[in-house]
Amino acid sequence: MTSEIGAFTLFEPTTEAQCRACGAQVVWTITPQGNRAPINYHPADNGTILVMSPHGYGERLSIVLSGPALERARAHALPLHTSHFADCPKAEEFRRRPTAPK
Ligand SMILES: [Zn+2]
Numbered sequence: 001m002t003s004e005i006g007a008f009t010l011f012e013p014t015t016e017a018q019c020r021a022c023g024a025q026v027v028w029t030i031t032p033q034g035n036r037a038p039i040n041y042h043p044a045d046n047g048t049i050l051v052m053s054p055h056g057y058g059e060r061l062s063i064v065l066s067g068p069a070l071e072r073a074r075a076h077a078l079p080l081h082t083s084h085f086a087d088c089p090k091a092e093e094f095r096r097r098p099t100a101p102k
Pocket residue numbers: 019020021022023024084088089090091094
């Protein structure tokens with residue numbers, strides 16, 4: 001499902017990738033701090049991360065919502081995701097050696 005807000009498109013399902021450590025479906029995004037962050041492909045009830053794709057560009061932006069912004073996003077039933085780092089079974093290995101074979 002794709003929702004549009006102005007010039008931005010919320011999460012495009014075709015941009016999925018796989019976690020190189022555990023094989024889970026993730027979406028690579030850029031955070032407000034400029035870091036690359038893997039986000040779980042499927043939205044979650046306890047998700048707090050909004051993923052957006054500027055039109056015409058392949059990169060995705062992720063923003064962690066909290067407080068009133070998070071409440072509003074949930075009230076509008078926006079798809080909210082969780083960080084893959086939070087539940088990747090091989091997060092430590094993944095952080096240190098992204099291309100390490102199993
Ligand atoms: Zn993983």
